[in-house]
Amino acid sequence: MSNRRDLIVDVLEAVAEADRVAVEELSITLADHVDPEVLVALSAMDEGNWEFTFELEDHEVTITSDGQLFVDGVLCRTDLPVKRRSP
Structure with missing residues (x-):
């Protein structure tokens, strides 16, 4: 599985856990709230410290x-x- 897919799945699983439902029961689409390519770009960055926050439903x-x-x-x-980065 690609980093992009892994990261998207991780986000959706975490939100589902917060809602105490199965991922399949979520009524949201990540792309309606954040461009998945942003997540791809961030996951590929190997220098610097960053933090990315976005709203996903509530x-x-x-x-x-x-x-x-x-x-x-x-x-x-x-x-x-x-x-x-490796030390």
């Missing part, structure tokens, strides 16, 4: 350069498929 989603995913301020994932 949730605030934040993705960070160190692979963390927050939904409504709650840490949901720590292993997102984002490139990291």
Whole structure:
């Protein structure tokens, strides 16, 4: 699975968990709220620190350069498929 697909699935799974429903039960389309290509570009960045926050229905989603995913301020994932520079 590509990083893009992994990241999109991770976001949708985290939002579904926040709503306590299965991913298939979500009535949202990510592309209606954020351009998926933005997520692709961010996941490919291997330099610098960044944080990207967007609204997804009634949730605030934040993705960070160190692979963390927050939904409504709650840490949901720590292993997102984002490139990291090797020390």
